[in-house]
Amino acid sequence: MRLHRNLVYTTIDSLNAIFNEKEYADKVVARALKKDKRWGSADRKFVAETIYEVVRWKRLYSEIAEVKEPYNRDDLWRMFAVWAVLRGYPIPDWRQLEGTPERKIKGRFDELSKIRVYRESIPDWMDEMCAKELGEEIWTKELAAQNKQAQVILRVNTLKTTKDKLRAILMDLNIDTDYLKDQPDALVLKERANVFMTDAFKEGFFEVQDASSQLVAHFLDVKPGMRVVDTCAGAGGKTLHMASIMENKGQLIAMDLYESKLKQLKLRAKRNGAFNIEYRIIDTTKVIKKLHEKADRVLIDAPCSGLGVLKRNPDSKWKLQPEFIDNIRKVQAEVLENYSKIVKPGGKLVYATCSILPSENQEQIAKFLNTTEIGKSFNLIKDAKILASESGFDGFYMALLERKL
CATH class of the missing domain: 1.10.940 (N-utilizing Substance Protein B Homolog; Chain A)
Structure with a gap:
């Protein structure tokens, strides 16, 4: 050595x-x-x-x-x-x-x-803030977990193959994987490997997506034939997962503020064989208003601090600033209030973040339900708080809301 x-x-x-x-x-x-x-x-x-x-x-x-x-x-x-x-x-x-x-x-x-x-x-301010919100004991465990190397998790693209077939293909390339309990589309690599160089990736048989992130599409309860809107689609990891669950049937609208991200998603969708996706840039409020009360399912994968994925993005510890966290909480509240109007009566919405802070998660949902006019038309069905120290995967939060008839 x-x-x-x-x-x-x-x-x-x-x-x-x-x-x-x-x-x-x-x-x-x-x-x-x-x-x-x-x-x-x-x-x-x-x-x-x-x-x-x-x-x-x-x-x-x-x-x-x-x-x-x-x-x-x-x-x-x-x-x-x-x-x-x-x-x-x-x-x-x-x-x-x-x-x-x-x-x-x-x-x-x-x-x-x-x-x-x-x-x-870790920076002093971040340590103090997280300890205050989570408590010393939970934060100490969570911080230690966030300093471990992230595992490589694959999400099988069921539009093109099955979990068993993909596992066999990778095994022939000396890439060994394991199944994950209660994760229908996930394979975890036993050892790190450059999976992006494989023909299986180039042919769209899988995407790399953390196990916690893979829970979101199933949590939203999307089904073939629905009209589904991903309001903060980005490069589209969760959009593509929903497309595969929907079996390319129905309408999946991917929205984002940034055209560059939707261009990335288009390339990924082509590779994945996902062709029920429409792309809309949020350049005016009209884009949202046109969809008011039109969607069976809405995903709000909200912008957040990313404090649940420090193991994956360790440099964000040094780039984040307290002012950013204060600002992002305001953005989350606005996004939740504006985009929730897309859900039709009887439809469902998932609010998700890759943060572990209650102020970005449970507190945002409570504030939305109790203090906003649109929020009062929703019921909280269930929520899930995922800690890296308990799951071994990314820290995450998801809340499933249903709009009253």
Whole structure:
């Protein structure tokens, strides 16, 4: 087990882009993995996982390395050295790593691991806010769970294949999967693999979608032949799942503020063989008004803090700001009030977020039902709060509402 110079240089360049140029980690990693065509799967795995690890533990590593933002290249090397020592790599005799204080690093790690904000590497304000909303005990467990590497979950596209057939196809490619209990469309990878390079992905046999996210379409109780509206469709993971459950029968309207996201969805839908989807950009209020009381089912996958998916997006810990959370709560309330009007009497609505904060979830629903005119025409049928510490998957919230006849 030794460090390879070209892989480490790429890692340092990538960390500079994320920390100093404020680029998104997933985009930086994708670019880094294309840097050298000669790299094997082990090389690419090292680059991707090391970048994410240093991003995830930024606060802890920078404290141990005694460096502060903005980081210069020497600072980034010192943080990398902390990572290497804690992961048990022998430190090579490179100029950038000269004088790495291995014993001091291990000592500081033991010392700082007693303090939650360092042990779990999180900003003070976020730690305080989440502890206040969830309680110290739940937040401590949840934070530890959010610092574990996310599993790769596939959602079988039942428009093109079955779970058993896909599992067999992947097994022939030496990609082993397991079934997930109570998840009719899910397969979980036993080991991480680049599934996007397989013919099965290119032919639309599956999408990568977390197990918690896969619950939403079933929670909404969509059926073939219905008129269904996905109001915040984005690139369309849940839209495509609903299309498959609907067996391409009925009308599925995917709406979003951003045309670029709907263009992505169109490409994915073509690959998936989903052809009952209509695309509408929300560029005026008329787009919503035209659909008032017209839909059997409405999904509001609301914009949120993303505090349930930190394991998947560790850089969001450092990008999120308290003002954003305050603002997003107002947006959620507006979206819920405006888009709920699309549901026809007797129809159903699901409000979902990938947040674990009650103020974005249960409290939003209670406020909607009790204080808004449109909210008083709905009943809460059921809701589900999913914590990563309990499920092993993303933190999520879903509320199913039915409009009174």
